[in-house]
Amino acid sequence: MSTSKTSYTSAEQEKLVMNIIYSSNLFNLVSNRIFKPFDLTMQQYNVLRILREAQGFPLSITDIESKMLDRSSNVSRLIDKLVSKDFVTRVESRKDRRKMKIKIKEDGASVLKEIDEIIFEMNSDLQDIITHVEARDANKTINKIRRLHFDKYLKS
Numbered sequence: 121m122s123t124s125k126t127s128y129t130s131a132e133q134e135k136l137v138m139n140i141i142y143s144s145n146l147f148n149l150v151s152n153r154i155f156k157p158f159d160l161t162m163q164q165y166n167v168l169r170i171l172r173e174a175q176g177f178p179l180s181i182t183d184i185e186s187k188m189l190d191r192s193s194n195v196s197r198l199i200d201k202l203v204s205k206d207f208v209t210r211v212e213s214r215k216d217r218r219k220m221k222i223k224i225k226e227d228g229a230s231v232l233k234e235i236d237e238i239i240f241e242m243n244s245d246l247q248d249i250i251t252h253v254e255a256r257d258a259n260k261t262i263n264k265i266r267r268l269h270f271d272k273y274l275k276s
Contacts, residue, residue: 140265154238158231163193164202168232171208171224178211178221207231 151162160168170187171179185195199222202208207228213219224232250258 154235158235159205163190164198167198167202168207168224168228171222172229172232178223180221184222
């Protein structure tokens with residue numbers, strides 16, 4: 121059996137990759153179930169979360185896009201959906217009326233508070249089974265893998 125770097129992957133490394141894929145799918149399933157009663161997608165939730173972090177200041181679509189977890193999301197379409205749900209509003213720029221900024225509304229902030237409670241409970245459950253050190257080590261490993269894959273396969 122060859123042990124060269126290019127032709128050999130340990131069984132544990134293969135299991136790790138499969139485990140990350142499986143876990144990612146599981147987290148997506150759980151997230152979809154959390155957001156469904158609020159008629160939200162994970163991407164819409166992410167937009168609301170970004171706007172809440174702006175603490176009441178309107179953000180441009182470009183600013184929102186730069187902070188998205190899923191960079192392939194069509195932010196303009198997500199904003200349209202959130203406007204129709206009365207969770208966000210468009211604010212005209214005082215300097216240039218063609219430019220719009222987006223601001224979270226009270227209904228959007230209220231939905232986030234409800235979702236926060238669910239996510240807080242999930243994180244509390246996680247603290248019961250994973251120590252701070254285990255979480256730190258897992259984060260280091262996942263960050264290494266993400267950097268490798270980004271640099272090798274996604275960086276232009």
